Amino acid sequence: MPLLTHLSISLNELTLEFPDFIPNCRNLTYLDLSVNHLTGSIPSAISQLRKLTTLRLQMNLFTGKIPPEIWNLTLLVNLDISKNQLNGELPNTISSLSNLQTLHLFTNNFSGSIPGDLGKNTLLVNVAFSNNSFSGELPPGLCNGFALQRLMVNDNNFTGLLPDCLKNCSGLAVLRLDGNRFSGNISKAFGVYPDLYFINLSDNQFSGELLPQWGECAHLETLQMDGNKLSGEIPAQLGRLTQLRVLTLHSNQLTGKIPSTICNISSLEILSIYNNSLGGVIPQCLSNFSKELSVLDLRMNQFHGAIPATFTEGNILRNLGLNGNQLEGPVPQTLANCKQLQVLDLGNNKLSGILPNWLDSLPELRILVLRSNRFRGTIGDSNTKLPFPNLQIIDLSHNEFTGLLPTKYLENFEAMMNVDEHTDLGYMGDSLYQDSVTVVVKGHELELLRILYIFTTIDLSNNRFQGEIPNSIGKLNSLRLLNLSHNSLAGHIPSSIGNLIVLESLDLSSNQLIGEIPWQLTKLTFLAVLNLSQNHLVGLIPQSRQLDTFGNDSYKSNLALCGFPLTKKCGDDEAPQLPTLPLQEVDSGFASGFTWEVVVMGYGCGMVFGLVMGYLIFSTGKPKWFVRMVEGEQHKKGKRSKNGQKRARRN
Incomplete structure (x- = not known):
């Protein structure tokens, strides 16, 4: 095949090594073997293709190092070996590819620093080193040619200041530095980029104030700077970005108010500015300024006043997060217009009134958090035929609700029944933003950065509910x-609780419950947290391999309880030994939860235990191996913010 110049091969997903005949095609200028299952190493014989200008080997299974002979292909303009399993360091000889315009090495296992001689490739337009283990600083001459349009080095271990030349790359259109440890004042590191439409600086250590001149980037669609140390106010000039779709500034040190000019961005889909020190009243226009708005996340700030009450019909709001502010008054009834709302998190405010009866008619609602407010009154029976059809997380704790438990709701939470753990292993959210929520386990608040569809919880604690726990x-x-x-x-504790076969945390403490602990609780083979203390329970504690693992604190202040693990023994005149679950039934229940356990934290840990483990790990540094195991290889985190969520929207 001496006259062959272009070759593109699809091997229909067969697993093969590099085809032997290709090095003999000496006239090839274009070689595309991408998206196959090629294994082994890239052969050094490829250097015989001296006329190659384009080499595409991405999305295969190549291992080992890049053969040094590849740097002899001096006519290469486009080199793409991304999404393989290659490793090693880049040599200085990479500078011999003086015609190179596109260099894609992302999603491999490369390490070491970027060669300083890379700056000699003055024609470089598109550079992508994302998702590797590169370290050190970016070379000072990286963009000396000023031709650079796309620079993507996210999710590595880069440190230090950015090269001065970056300010002069006026042709930049895409800049991704997220998921590293870059530092320095952003006002000194960046210039003005008229053609910029995507910039992500998240999860670094940048400081300084947001640049007003970025409001002049007329084509900007994505601006992400969350997880840094940025201070000062949000510039009013950002309101000029009329094509902006994603704005994430959460987990910084921003102060002041939300500028009303933000409401000029009618194209905005994601506005996430939680975990700052912003204050003032939330602008009313934020509830109706964009027909495209899907996420409005203002949690953990210092906003006061009322929730905006101008949510209009036809909006597509999916996530509304206002947790951790000082908001007062009732929940506005106009939220009933948010028919696509999946997450409503209003916890930890000063909201008051009764539970709105229209909430249960929101057809897509999956998460409802109203904890730690001033809600009161009884929760009456719903008038909706199927209330809360998709609700999987409800937290009404730490309020002043009274009366009986809402039996009709508890009977009809369909999303908490018969969940198929083999098919529902995805995470809540969408391609742009994945949801997070804070749950309380054993008194500890734990933020779930990503929420599995199979995760379900009911927390009605710290209220004034009376009556019995319904058997339903x-x-x-x-x-x-x-x-x-x-x-x-x-x-009594209803024996039907034994049917909750995947239950991992059960807290019925500090009530007026009476009678014996039902032996059916021995069926709960995944139970990791149990608290029945501060009640009036009597008789022998049922014995099982699971219940035997709990200590004294799980049963304390039940003066008529006896048996292990309590020191009080049951006499002959006490209640007889209660039946325990047969061994084969225990084993069957244990096996049924295997799949999702492996997904969350590993077999045998359980979700609740996994959450506690995760809390300890994240609070002490969150090592990279753990992040990649839990959140996926392309979802590296720097802080306990909702960065795990945002990786999906960027990849």
Whole structure:
């Protein structure tokens, strides 16, 4: 095949090594073997193709190092070997590819620093080193040619200041530096880029104030600077970015108010500025300024006043996060117009009034958090035929609700029943933004950076509920966490709780419960947290391999309880030994939860134990291996913010 100049091969997903005949095609200028299952190493014989201008080997299974002979292909204009399993360091001889315009090495296992001689490739237009283990500083001459349009080095271990030449790359259109440890004042590191449409500086250590001149980037569609040390106010000039779709500034040190000019950006889909020190009243226009708005996340700031009450019909708001502010007044009824709302997080404010009866008619609602407010009154029966059809997380704790538990709701939470753990292993959210939520386990607030569809929880604790726990609660056989503690519930513990076969946390403490602990609780083979303390329970504690693992604190202040693990023994006149679950039934229940356990934290840990483990790990540094195991290879985090969420929207 001496006259062959262009060759593109699809091997229909067969797993093969590099085809032997290709090095003999000496006239090839274009070689595309991408998106196959080629294995082994890239052969050094490829250097015989001296006329190659384009070499595309991406999305294969190549291993080992880049053969040094490849740098002899001096006519190469486009080199793409991304998404393989290649490793090693880049040599200085890379500068011999003086005609190179596109260099894609992303999603491999490369390490070491970027050769300083790379700056000699003055024609470089498109550079992508993302998702590797490169370290050190970017070489000072990286963009000396000023031709650079796309620079993507995200998710590596780069440190230090950015090269001065970056300010002069006026042709930049895409800049991704996220997921590293770059530092320095952003006002000194960046210039003005008229053609810029995507910039992501998230999860670094940049300081300084946001640049007003970025409001002049007329084509900018994505601006992400979350997870840094940025200070000062949000520039009003950002309101000029009329094509902006994504603005994430969360987890910084921003102060001041939200400029009303933000409401000029009618194209905005994501506005995430949580975990700052912003204050003032939330502008009313934020509830209706964009027909495209999907996420409005203002959590963990210092906003006060009322929730904006101008949510209009036809909006597509999916996530509204206002947790951790000082908002007052009732929940605005115009939220009933948000028919696509999946996450409503209003916890930790000063909101008041009764539970709005229209909430249960929101067809897509999956997460409802109203904890730690001033809500009061009874929760009456719903008038909706199928209330909360998709609700999987509900937290009404630390309010002043009274009356009986909302039985009709507890009977109809369909998203907590018969969940298929083999098919529902995805994460809540969409391609641009993945949801997060804070749950309480054993008194610890833990932020779930990504929420599995199979995760379900009910927390009605610290209210004034009375009456009995309805037996119908046993229908929720996919429930993971149940907390009814610190109420005035009476009667017996329903034996139907034994039907909650994947339950991992059960807290019924500080109530007025009576009678014996039902032996059916021995079926709960995934139970990792149990608290029945501060009640009036009597008799022998059921014995099982699971219940035997809990200590004294799980049962304390039940003066008539006896048996292990309590020091009080049961006499002959006490209640007889209660039946325990047969061994084969225990094994069957244990096996049924295998799949999702492996996904979350590894077999045998369980989600609740995994959450506690994750909390300890994240609070002490969050090592890279753990992040990649839990969040995926392309979802590296620098802080306990919702960065895990945003990786999906950027890849």
